[in-house]
Amino acid sequence: MGKPVHSILSKNFIADNDRTDWHDETLFMVRKKRDYASNQIPEWETLRQWASQIKAHTLSNLDHYLTVFEKNANANGIQVHWAANAMEHNEIIYGIIKQTGISSMVKSKSMLTEECHLNEYLQDKGIQVTDTDLGEWIIQLRKEHPSHIVLPAIHLKKQDVSDTFHQHIQTEKNNNDPKYLTTAARHHLRNIFIKSKLAITGVNFAIAETGGIVICTNEGNADMGVHGAAVHIACMGIEKIIPETLHLSIFLRLLARSATGQAITTYSSHFTSPRKGQQMHIVIVDNGRTRLLGNNNFRNSLKCIRCAACFNTCPVYRKTGGHSYHSIVAGPIGSILNPNTDIKANADLPFACTLCGSCSNVCPVKIDIHNQLWIWRQQISKEGYAGKTKSLSMKMMAYILSHPNVYRFSGNVFRMTLKYFPLIIKNKLNPWYRQREMPEAPKKSFRQWYIQKQKSEFKKQHIKKDS
Amino acid sequence: MNSRSNILKKIAENKPASESLPVLRFDDTIHYADKQAQFITALQNVAAEVLEISGYAAINTLYKNLQAAGKKIINTIPEIDDLNNQLPSLSAENLAGVEIAFIKGLVAVAENGAVWVTEEQMQNRLLPFICEHLYLVIERENIVDTMHQAYQKIDTASSGFGVFIAGPSKTADIEQSLVIGAHGPKKTTIIIIN
Numbered sequence: 001m002g003k004p005v006h007s008i009l010s011k012n013f014i015a016d017n018d019r020t021d022w023h024d025e026t027l028f029m030v031r032k033k034r035d036y037a038s039n040q041i042p043e044w045e046t047l048r049q050w051a052s053q054i055k056a057h058t059l060s061n062l063d064h065y066l067t068v069f070e071k072n073a074n075a076n077g078i079q080v081h082w083a084a085n086a087m088e089h090n091e092i093i094y095g096i097i098k099q100t101g102i103s104s105m106v107k108s109k110s111m112l113t114e115e116c117h118l119n120e121y122l123q124d125k126g127i128q129v130t131d132t133d134l135g136e137w138i139i140q141l142r143k144e145h146p147s148h149i150v151l152p153a154i155h156l157k158k159q160d161v162s163d164t165f166h167q168h169i170q171t172e173k174n175n176n177d178p179k180y181l182t183t184a185a186r187h188h189l190r191n192i193f194i195k196s197k198l199a200i201t202g203v204n205f206a207i208a209e210t211g212g213i214v215i216c217t218n219e220g221n222a223d224m225g226v227h228g229a230a231v232h233i234a235c236m237g238i239e240k241i242i243p244e245t246l247h248l249s250i251f252l253r254l255l256a257r258s259a260t261g262q263a264i265t266t267y268s269s270h271f272t273s274p275r276k277g278q279q280m281h282i283v284i285v286d287n288g289r290t291r292l293l294g295n296n297n298f299r300n301s302l303k304c305i306r307c308a309a310c311f312n313t314c315p316v317y318r319k320t321g322g323h324s325y326h327s328i329v330a331g332p333i334g335s336i337l338n339p340n341t342d343i344k345a346n347a348d349l350p351f352a353c354t355l356c357g358s359c360s361n362v363c364p365v366k367i368d369i370h371n372q373l374w375i376w377r378q379q380i381s382k383e384g385y386a387g388k389t390k391s392l393s394m395k396m397m398a399y400i401l402s403h404p405n406v407y408r409f410s411g412n413v414f415r416m417t418l419k420y421f422p423l424i425i426k427n428k429l430n431p432w433y434r435q436r437e438m439p440e441a442p443k444k445s446f447r448q449w450y451i452q453k454q455k456s457e458f459k460k461q462h463i464k465k466d467s
Numbered sequence: 468m469n470s471r472s473n474i475l476k477k478i479a480e481n482k483p484a485s486e487s488l489p490v491l492r493f494d495d496t497i498h499y500a501d502k503q504a505q506f507i508t509a510l511q512n513v514a515a516e517v518l519e520i521s522g523y524a525a526i527n528t529l530y531k532n533l534q535a536a537g538k539k540i541i542n543t544i545p546e547i548d549d550l551n552n553q554l555p556s557l558s559a560e561n562l563a564g565v566e567i568a569f570i571k572g573l574v575a576v577a578e579n580g581a582v583w584v585t586e587e588q589m590q591n592r593l594l595p596f597i598c599e600h601l602y603l604v605i606e607r608e609n610i611v612d613t614m615h616q617a618y619q620k621i622d623t624a625s626s627g628f629g630v631f632i633a634g635p636s637k638t639a640d641i642e643q644s645l646v647i648g649a650h651g652p653k654k655t656t657i658i659i660i661n
């Protein structure tokens with residue numbers, strides 16, 4: 001078995017029809033909630049513009065804002081550390097842990113610590129960190145990785161969670177009621193929170209003006225961990241900086257609406273200085289970001305606020321699941337970021353895309369995601385990394401695009417497919433052809449068909465309001 | 468220190484030409500004809516409960532009734548009852564059994580139901596998260612339209628810790644089914660003093 005490739009991995013995911021359809025429909029529902037929430041705000045497009053410009057300004061003065069942030073954080077009693085790469089990030093954290101001699105610790109959701117493989121690193125040193133975001137905890141118990149940056153366990157069904165909890169915390173066998181399972185997790189993790197003396201968190205925004213950080217959660221797990229702990233370690237990429245507190249108002253209005261369609265997360269916690277008697281550390285990490293900053297084509301991807309709107313709207317992501325991207329950050333933005341870290345290992349990712357442009361349309365900081373993916377493709381082909389990957393991905397696209405469900409999001413893709421890949425769709429040698437029946441070209445007009453499909457879609461809605 | 472200077476050096480070399488900040492016209496953003504009505508709608512959307520009350524005397528009655536029912540309550544609002552001097556130094560173990568907490572909010576946001584609370588009001592940073600049922604008290608004149616007005620009214624740096632709270636803690640991590648009561652309070656009641 002060679003290196004993992006999106007088109008091959010996604011074959012596993014789509015092997016289970018019902019599960020694939022559920023994944024697809026559920027994320028599309030989240031995407032619709034995002035549409036509804038953003039439509040409530042008349043100035044939505046202005047907010048996106050402001051956010052994008054603030055990020056552009058900050059990136060163009062990043063050294064200045066990072067030093068201002070550091071100075072203010074120090075004045076607040078926070079210790080600031082700098083890490084060139086994942087290894088140094090992990091070593092710094094290990095150093096702090098060793099120095100304090102604490103052995104019980106919790107971690108709230110942080111894509112950066114996932115990117116640096118902190119859990120595995122610490123485990124090798126004999127240190128066990130408990131992930132406390134419910135989704136992250138579930139996948140930690142299952143020894144998996146998140147498949148989505150906001151909804152880490154979206155690839156799992158409630159029966160999977162029931163089985164996992166039954167095995168690890170002895171919940172009733174086959175009781176798969178989400179409320180029952182969540183309550184069981186709450187009780188179990190509460191004991192861990194109370195005993196834990198060190199908390200590791202991510203950072204959503206770091207404010208140069210105040211030297212403070214903001215962390216957003218719905219569950220309250222970051223706060224439960226940090227406020228009970230003697231030591232707080234917050235980890236952030238260099239791109240998390242924003243200049244002023246007033247700018248937070250823009251980003252907080254955009255973030256949750258883009259992510260889940262909520263007007264705001266339950267908690268937007270502002271940590272400016274440690275609690276009396278508490279130690280607070282911030283680790284600022286590069287890990288390839290400065291290289292991205294120097295690249296005209298891909299610099300904009302550093303504006304990302306990790307809302308995952310581009311995941312939820314992406315027809316390829318929805319149909320193939322996050323693990324098919326064989327990377328910590330999946331989805332469209334991951335397909336830009338990962339080739340920057342390792343072009344060879346991730347050469348397939350920019351091809352796992354229909355170039356429909358929906359990602360760029362929903363991105364709250366206006367990253368031209370699909371353009372960047374297009375540029376990556378050219379670069380990867382030119383540098384000779386495309387190889388078989390490209391043709392495999394094309395076949396994959398053919399399958400995805402020919403599946404009836406995909407019509408729902410836009411007529412463009414279908415038209416594009418016919419225009420650009422007609423042979424692939426009709427090709428009987430296409431391996432996907434064997435698994436699925438290819439749809440006939442619709443007899444009804446596309447529009448009629450689309451409207452009808454929309455109606456039945458609404459009937460199928462089973463997702464509760466405001467997750 | 469080496470990585471610090473290396474990172475800063477690389478940024479200086481790689482950053483693009485300076486781009487300017489946008490001109491922010493917060494006055495042009497949404498304003499609600501009835502802020503309080505919008506705030507209440509937003510609270511319902513985040514699964515919070517709402518009590519509109521005439522003044523502290525009414526909150527006092529509510530508080531006394533809860534006490535009489537034998538609830539373990541921590542109050543942080545001087546208008547309601549005497550304060551507990553020990554509160555700031557209580558540990559997670561000490562606070563684990565708290566059923567109810569009363570905390571005053573400084574600003575409430577109509578667009579999303581969030582209430583701003585700082586360390587001065589909560590006195591113990593863990594309190595609003597570890598209690599089972601959180602009561603947040605807000606005076607109606609402190610309701611603003613959006614986050615823009617909220618940040619103009621507050622000073623995040625004046626306090627070591629501050630938080631916008633919008634409803635009870637929740638999760639949808641199991642099959643996207645919404646469950647109220649993840650790690651924080653299972654219930655949040657916003658008391659609006661008219």
Ligand code: SF4
Pocket residue numbers: 258303304305306307308309310311333359362363364365366367369
């Ligand atoms: S690229 Fe844009 S849409 Fe995608 S996660 Fe980042 S901010 Fe959200």
